[in-house]
Amino acid sequence: MSFNKTVFLPVDPDAAFALITEPERLRRWKTVAARVDLRVGGDYRWTITPGHAARGTFTEIEPGKRVVYTWGWEGDAQLPPGASTVTVNLEAVDGGTTVQLIHEGLTTEQEVGHAEGWNHFLERLVLLATTGDAGPDEWSAAPDPIDELASAEASLAVAQRVLQGLKDSDMVARTPCEDFTVDGLLDHLFGSIASIGTALGVTVPDRPTASPEVRIAEASQVTLEAFRARGLEGGLDMGFAELPATLVANILNLELLVHAWDFATATGQELAVSPVLSDYVLGLARNTISPQMRGASFAEETLVDESAASMERLIAFTGREVAGI
Known part of the structure; x- marks a missing residue:
């Protein structure tokens, strides 16, 4: 056939x-x-x-x-x-x-x-x-079945959509991440993805002069392919400590999806996220962000209405203000 x-x-x-x-x-x-x-x-x-x-x-x-x-x-x-x-x-x-x-x-x-x-x-x-724009692909919005790597790939799709919308004039805009402009947050996100790729044993390409979407997409592709090949069993040497591979995958999800929200908020873009994905990543966040991490890597959880959508609750859980969503 x-x-x-x-x-x-x-x-x-x-x-x-x-x-x-x-x-x-x-x-x-x-x-x-x-x-x-x-x-x-x-x-x-x-x-x-x-x-x-x-x-x-x-x-x-x-x-x-x-x-x-x-x-x-x-x-x-x-x-x-x-x-x-x-x-x-x-x-x-x-x-x-x-x-x-x-x-x-x-x-x-x-x-x-x-x-x-x-x-x-x-x-x-x-x-x-x-x-000139095919729009977000609904087939990539809500993985089924979903696990830590499928959700990271879905989060990447969300992030890439926002990164495609960045303009040169956006690079100096302040983001919800304290002390980060859009340009600085791009460097931070790349560094986070590259450190995971290094722990997985691959060389992550960096083209600082490429567009934000290309730079993050290329780093993420190499890292996620290596993660797929390795699987989620055992631990990964992250340099500062050995962490369970599942925890590292959780971190990758948070880096991609939460920072996608940061970029969108900083530049006035609409963020399209399936509740299936945000529900799942919220669960990962609750298993990842410990009380000991508050005040260092994450601010204290902010308050949202009990009826808030899961994406808003995820953002609040990471210590960001969500009133403007």
Whole structure:
């Protein structure tokens, strides 16, 4: 069985090729995180939605015309990485480019599921190419099932959406984090992610001159991929102490989701967070922030109405004022 669909994009073939191959553009319509080695024989890993990563190898590449890659899912015995093939053909037409996607090597059941997925994401691709913004992906909002790593990936999706909205003039804005401007908080967030990556044994890339979204996305992708490969068992040497891996994952969740709120609040952006995610991360926060941490890493919990949403209660639990939400 195979899936075959063609859509029209109002951009030239080179721009269309970039949209389907470059991590920064893939994150805007198809993936939460993306690693791409764009050469024949090179591999890729795309976190399509939290908890679900596709992997494969590029077998044909003709910039602006065609790309072919193998496809499968991490941890899926029925369709493992490399088990099927995706071909994307680009053709220049009047006013833009047609994008034909063919997914071969699927069972009947797999074709049904992948058709739903490709239809969803191709619709987002068309929206991005047409309007410049595909919007937040509802499929990444509420992981099911959810665990510490799936929630961290969902939190990353939220954070990246806010980071994409930052402007150069926002860098000097004060944030709800005492003593931090937006620029300073970006350095802090990168440092936190990089320290976790180092503990996981990977080198975290840093491009300070890249956009805030690219800088944090690249660091997070490397760190989360390493965390996925390692798992949540045992402890991690964080340099200052060995911590349970689950606790380190909790910290990563808080860094991504709470600081996303900080950036949004500082720059007047709307923060879209599913209650499923904020409920879960609030639970992680309660298991992470001990009374001994108050006054040092976290201020005292602030008060909110009992009817407040879980995101507001999470923010209050970290010691931030939420009256302006």
